[in-house]
Amino acid sequence: MMDNLNALFSQQTFARAIEFIWREAELLDRRDYRAWLDLWEPSGFYVVPIDPNTTDFAATLNYAYDDHDMREKRVQRMTSGYSASASDAARTVRTVSRFTLSSDSADLVEVKSSQIIIAYKRGVSTIFAADLAHKISVASGEPRLVEKVVRLIDSTEALSAIGFLL
Template sequence: MMDDRNALFSHQTFARAIEFIWREAELLDRRDYREWLELWDPAGHYVVPIDPNTTDFAATLNYAYDDQHMRELRVQRMMSGYSASASDAARTVRTVSRFTLASDSADMVEVQSSQIIIAYKRGMSTIFAANLTHKISMASGEPRLVEKVIRLIDSTDALSAIGFLL
């Protein structure tokens, strides 16, 4: 009986995590960055590493390694209208799929997935593909992002036009 309850809990937690990830993608496509900030645990990190194999994000060079303060500054810059990424922001459509439950406990779930972003700007479409890892806290009853790692498949190449949140 206990195994059935644990399996049901795990399945429900995984389903909630997937819905949460889809919600995050929707908010980013709508450019609802203020609401996106509300998804985060204050201690969380938004990471876009350059090295596709790194796990020590604090000790390596990244396109982004944002704590709460840096996420807020990034959003402020994107909403200000003064930066190029804000005044001429790309319109995006994200598809997130291939969800795999990497680990879960009563308080934390880790989900790996894939993401394709089509970004349209100035008459040009650009494709961004990445493997994602979301660590989501379930401790408060409401899911909160503790870590999001975006491993772009071409992260070691020269990249341009990534002035929006991935």
């Protein structure tokens, strides 16, 4: 009986985590960066590593390694109208799929997935593909991002036009 309850809890938690990840993608596509900031635990990290195999993000070079303060500053730049990424921002459409539950507990769910982003800017469409890893706290009853790692499949190449949140 207890195994059935644990399985049901895991399935419900996994489904809620997937819905949360889809909501995050929608907010980013709509450029609703303030609402995106509200999804985060203050202690969380948004990471876009260059090295596709690194796990020590603090000790390696990253495209982004944002704590709360850096996420706020990034959003401020993107919404101020003073930076190129704000005044001429790409329109994006994200597809997130291939969800895998890495682990779950009563307080934290880890979900891996894949993401394809089509970014359209100045008549040119650019494709970005990545493996994602989300750590989502469910401790307060309201899901909150603890960590999001975006591993671009071409992260070691020269990348341009990534002036938006992945």
